[in-house]
Amino acid sequence: MRILGISAFYHDSAAALVVDGQIVAAAQEERFSRKKHDDRFPVNAVRYCLEEAGLEVKDLDAVAFYDKPLLKFERLLETYYAFAPGGFASFVKAMPVWVGGKLSTRKLLRDGLKDAGATGKEKLKLLFPEHHLSHAASAFHPSPFDEAAILTIDGVGEWSTASICHGRGKDIEVKRELRFPHSVGLLYSAFTYFLGFRVNSGEYKLMGLAPYGDPLSARVKDYEDRIRKELVHVHDDGSIWLDMRKFHYAQGLRMVKDDAWERIFGFPRRAPESPLEQHHCDLGLAIQRVTEDIVLRMARTARAITGSPNLCMAGGVALNCVANGLLERAGIFDRIFVQPASGDAGGAPGAALAAYHLHFEQPRTVNPNDALNGSYLGPAYGEADIRKVINRFGAVASPALDEEALVQRTADLLAAGKVVGWFQGRMEFGPRALGNRSIIGDPASPEMQLKLNQKIKFRESFRPFAPAVAEESLERYFEARTPSPYMLMVHPVRAELRKPLPADYHALDLRGKLYHERSTLPAITHIDMSARIQTVSPRTNPRFHKLIKAFGQRTGNEVVINTSFNVRGEPIVRTPEEAYRCFMRTEMDVLVVNDRIFLKEEQPAWPEGQEWMKEHVLD
Amino acid sequence: MELLRDIWAFMKERRKWWLGPVIIVLVLLTAVLVLGGGSALAPYIYTLF
Numbered sequence: 001m002r003i004l005g006i007s008a009f010y011h012d013s014a015a016a017l018v019v020d021g022q023i024v025a026a027a028q029e030e031r032f033s034r035k036k037h038d039d040r041f042p043v044n045a046v047r048y049c050l051e052e053a054g055l056e057v058k059d060l061d062a063v064a065f066y067d068k069p070l071l072k073f074e075r076l077l078e079t080y081y082a083f084a085p086g087g088f089a090s091f092v093k094a095m096p097v098w099v100g101g102k103l104s105t106r107k108l109l110r111d112g113l114k115d116a117g118a119t120g121k122e123k124l125k126l127l128f129p130e131h132h133l134s135h136a137a138s139a140f141h142p143s144p145f146d147e148a149a150i151l152t153i154d155g156v157g158e159w160s161t162a163s164i165c166h167g168r169g170k171d172i173e174v175k176r177e178l179r180f181p182h183s184v185g186l187l188y189s190a191f192t193y194f195l196g197f198r199v200n201s202g203e204y205k206l207m208g209l210a211p212y213g214d215p216l217s218a219r220v221k222d223y224e225d226r227i228r229k230e231l232v233h234v235h236d237d238g239s240i241w242l243d244m245r246k247f248h249y250a251q252g253l254r255m256v257k258d259d260a261w262e263r264i265f266g267f268p269r270r271a272p273e274s275p276l277e278q279h280h281c282d283l284g285l286a287i288q289r290v291t292e293d294i295v296l297r298m299a300r301t302a303r304a305i306t307g308s309p310n311l312c313m314a315g316g317v318a319l320n321c322v323a324n325g326l327l328e329r330a331g332i333f334d335r336i337f338v339q340p341a342s343g344d345a346g347g348a349p350g351a352a353l354a355a356y357h358l359h360f361e362q363p364r365t366v367n368p369n370d371a372l373n374g375s376y377l378g379p380a381y382g383e384a385d386i387r388k389v390i391n392r393f394g395a396v397a398s399p400a401l402d403e404e405a406l407v408q409r410t411a412d413l414l415a416a417g418k419v420v421g422w423f424q425g426r427m428e429f430g431p432r433a434l435g436n437r438s439i440i441g442d443p444a445s446p447e448m449q450l451k452l453n454q455k456i457k458f459r460e461s462f463r464p465f466a467p468a469v470a471e472e473s474l475e476r477y478f479e480a481r482t483p484s485p486y487m488l489m490v491h492p493v494r495a496e497l498r499k500p501l502p503a504d505y506h507a508l509d510l511r512g513k514l515y516h517e518r519s520t521l522p523a524i525t526h527i528d529m530s531a532r533i534q535t536v537s538p539r540t541n542p543r544f545h546k547l548i549k550a551f552g553q554r555t556g557n558e559v560v561i562n563t564s565f566n567v568r569g570e571p572i573v574r575t576p577e578e579a580y581r582c583f584m585r586t587e588m589d590v591l592v593v594n595d596r597i598f599l600k601e602e603q604p605a606w607p608e609g610q611e612w613m614k615e616h617v618l619d
Numbered sequence: 620m621e622l623l624r625d626i627w628a629f630m631k632e633r634r635k636w637w638l639g640p641v642i643i644v645l646v647l648l649t650a651v652l653v654l655g656g657g658s659a660l661a662p663y664i665y666t667l668f
Contacts, residue, residue: 070629077641099649103642104622 001362002059004049005352006109007066007134007344009102011037011200014341015045016349016377016429017053018356021364023142025052026377026429028345030571034578034615037201041112042348048379050117057118064355066347067131069105071158073098075180079250087251129354131157131347132315133165133172138350139312139339140167141357141364142371149306149333151298154315154343155185155200162239162298162315166306170357170364175305181250182242184294185317187232190247191287193255195280196270204431206284207322208464209276211528212513213285214506223265223286230264232290238298276462276510288322295323299332309334314350318342318488319431321532325490328482340375340486341430349429374540375486376436378427378574385576386593395580396602400595403543410592411550414442414560418589419456421565423579424543425594427572432487433564434534435468435544437572437579439588441523441561442551443467448523448561449514455587458613459568462510466532467524468562470548474535477521477559487534487562493518493525523561534562570615585612 005016008029016026025048030036032044050056076094080087101108106126114120129137135152150165150172161183164176178184189199192206213220228234233241246261248254262268270280299311311333318324319342328336339346356362389395401409414420419441428434439456441448443465453461471483480491497519502508505516519525526532538545552558565579566572567586573579576593583591583598584606591598630638 070625071633074629074633074635074638077638095645096649099645106621106625 001061001356001360002053002055003352003355004046004060004063005066005348005350005355006042006046006063007347007351008041008112009039009105009108010344011039012343012345013039013042013045014345014348014429015042015049016352017049017055018349018352019053021141021353021356021362022371023349023353023377025049026341026349027379027427028429028571031378031427031574034571036569036571041108041115043112043115046113046116052379057113057116057124058122060122060124062125062127062355062360063109063113064127064129064351065105065109066129066134066344066351068128068158069102071130073103075159079181083251090251090253093253127351127355127359129351129358130160132160132163132177133174133354133358134347134350135314135339135342136163136165136167136172136174136312136350137354137357138341138346139314139318139337140165140172141170141353142339142349142367143167143310143312143337144366144368144370145310145312145335145337146366147308148310148312148337149302149308150312150314151302151318152313152315153184153295153298153317155189156180156183161185162317164298164302164305166308167312170362172354172358176301178239181244181247182240184240184291185315186247186249186255187240187242188287188291188317188320190249190255191283194258194261194269195284196272196274198272199255203316204319205460205463207288207320208526209281209462210284210288210322211526211530212276212281212462212510214278214282215285215528216506217282219279220282220285220289223283224289226264227286227290234290234294234297236297237301238294238296240294278509281510291317291320292323292326295320296327296330296332299327299330303332311336312339313337314339314342314346316343321488322490322530324488325480325530328489329491335482337370338486338488340372340428340432340434340488342488343431346430369539374537375429375434376426376540377429380426381576381594383594386596389576389580389593392577393580393584394604395598396604397593398597401597402595403546406592406595406597407543407546407550409597410547410590411554413590414440414551415554417442417445419452419587421579421583421588421591422544422547423565423573423576423591423593427574430486432534433562433572434485434487435536435541435562437565437574438468438562439565440468440563442555443521443524443559443561444555444557446517446522451587452523452561452563457563457567458586462514464526464532465524465561465563466534467521467559468534468536468544468548470545470552470558471535471537473552473558474533477557478531478533480533483535483537484533485535485537485540487532490526490530490532492530493521497521498525498529521557521559524559567613
C-alpha cells in the first residue's frame with residue numbers, strides 16, 4: 001500500500017511517501033525551492049518522493065493531508081466572533097485566503113498533484129487526519145516502542161494546541177487536549193516576537209539566547225513571576241490558561257499587545273537585528289524556565305494517564321531540546337523518542353502513517369532501533385552531479401577516493417583546524433543536519449565558534465554549535481546516558497572537561513560570557529555548560545562515524561562540531577552545486593562531496609561579490 | 620459541488636448549522652473583495668490562518 005503524505009499551505013511544506021508502513025522518502029519543499037519555510041504545495045518534494053520509489057501519482061492508494069481544513073476554518077470563525085469587532089482587520093485579510101482557496105483544500109491538492117504529474121483521471125482517495133493526530137503518528141509509528149505515551153505540543157492545529165495520546169500497537173487513542181487560544185507554542189512564539197526574532201523560525205534562537213540570562217539574578221526570577229502572574233496560569237496537569245487581554249495573535253496580526261508587555265516587563269519590544277542586552281537574555285531565560293515547567297508537568301500527566309514507561313514527542317515545542325534534555329534527566333519516563341521533524345514538515349509522514357495504520361488499519365511492525373534509520377530520507381546525488389559542478393565552475397577536485405583514504409585525509413584536514421563542508425548520501429529530513437549536509441570542525445579550537453558564526457554562517461555571534469560524538473563515546477564527554485541520534489537532547493558537558501569559571505561569570509555581559517573558554521571543547525560548550533548532542537552510530541551513518549573515530553585518533557576527541565550546511569537565512573543545501581556555491585561564498589576551507597575532496601586554495605576565483613547575501617531573507 | 624458536500628457533511632457532523640449562512644455571506648463578500656481588486660494573498664507579520 002502506497003500513501004503520500006502532504007503538509008502545506010501554512011509553513012514548512014513537505015511530502016513523504018509511505019510504502020507498506022515504511023517511510024521510503026521525505027523532503028521539505030524549501031530545499032528545492034530555496035525559499036525558507038516555503039508554504040506552497042510541495043510539488044518538487046512530491047516529485048522527488050515518487051521518483052525515489054519509482055512511482056507515479058496513479059500508483060498511489062491515497063494522499064493524506066496533515067490537518068482538517070474545515071475544522072481550522074471553524075476555529076477561525078468562532079475566534080473572530082468571540083473577539084468581534086476586534087479582529088476585523090485580520091478577518092478582512094484572512095477570508096479571501098480561505099474562501100479563495102484554502103476552504104477547498106481538495107482542489108488545491110488535486111491541482112498541485114497535477115503539477116507533480118497527475119493526469120487528473122486518477123481516482124485518488126484524499127484523507128485529512130487531524131493536525132495533532134498527524135504529529136502523534138509521526139512520533140509513535142516510527143518509534144521503537146510497541147506501547148507509549150505520546151505528547152504533542154505546538155502552536156495550533158485545528159483547535160488543539162497540545163495533546164496527550166496513548167499509542168498501543170498500531171492504534172493511537174487521544175486522552176487529553178489543550179485547545180486554542182491557550183497554547184505553549186504560541187506563548188513561546190510571543191516571546192520570540194517580543195525579543196525581536198522572527199516567529200515560526202526564530203524560536204530556536206530564543207532557546208540559544210536563554211542561557212545568557214543570569215540564573216542567579218533577581219531579575220530573571222522577577223520576570224518569571226510576572227509571566228506567571230500577568231500572562232499564563234500553569235495548572236498542575238500542565239494545561240495552561242493565557243490572559244488573552246495581553247496577546248494579539250487570536251484576532252490580530254501581531255503576537256502580543258506591545259504596550260501591555262512593555263508595562264509588564266519595563267522595556268519595549270526589541271527591534272529585529274538591534275543589539276541584544278542583558279535584560280533580553282534574562283527574559284529569554286525566564287520564558288524558557290516557564291516552558292520547561294509546563295513540558296515537565298504535561299509529561300507527568302501523560303505518564304499518570306497512560307502508565308507507560310515510554311514517551312514519544314512531536315510538535316514544534318518538541319524541538320526545544322533544552323526542555324527535552326531536562327525531561328530525560330527528570331526520569332519521568334524510562335525511554336523517550338522525539339520525532340526529528342517535529343515541526344509541521346513532520347506532519348507529512350505523520351498524516352501518511354496515520355492513514356496507513358489508523359484509516360486502512362494495516363498492522364505495524366516495531367523496529368527496535370526506530371524506523372527512521374537516521375532520518376536520511378531525502379535525495380542523494382552521484383558522480384554525474386559532481387562532474388557537472390566541475391564543468392560548470394571549473395572546480396578542482398581530488399579523484400574519487402576509497403572510503404578509508406577519504407576519511408583519513410578529511411580527518412587530517414579537520415585536525416589541522418580546517419572547516420569542512422561534509423556532503424554525503426541522502427539528505428536529512430527535519431531541521432537538523434545529521435552528518436550528510438553538515439559543516440564540521442574541531443570543537444577543541446577556542447576561536448572556532450566565532451569563525452563559524454561570523455565568517456562561514458554569517459549569523460549572530462551568540463549562536464551555539466552542536467557536537468556530533470561517536471555513540472560509544474557519549475559518556476566520556478557528556479552527562480548523558482542514552483543516545484541522541486537526532487540532536488534533540490541538550491545535556492551537560494562532563495564536569496571534568498569544564499574549566500573553572502570566574503567568580504563574576506554570571507554577571508558578565510553577553511560577549512564576556514561568549515569569549516570565556518568554558519571547557520576543553522569550547523566550541524560546542526554552551527554558556528551554561530551544556531551541549532546539544534548528536535550521537536553518531538555506525539549503523540545509521542557508518543562513514544560519518546568512521547570520520548569521527550579517525551579524528552579521535554589524531555586529537556583524542558571523538559567529537560566534531562556539526563552545524564547545518566548553509567548560511568543564515570538559506571535552506572540547507574540539497575545538491576552538490578548548492579554545496580559548492582556555499583563553499584565558495586564563505587570562508588569554508590574544504591568541501592567533501594561523496595568521495596571527492598575540494599580544497600579552497602585550489603579553486604578558481606569566485607566571481608560573485610557580497611551581492612548574493614541579498615538572496616536570503618534573514619530569519 | 621465537492622466543497623458544498625464537504626461543508627454540508629461537516630456542519631451535520633459538528634452540528635454547526637450556523638456556519639451555513641456565514642459561509643454564504645463570506646463567499647459573496649470575498650467575491651466583492653477579489654473583484655474589487657483586493658488581494659487574496661496574506662501579507663502578514665504573523666497570522667494563524
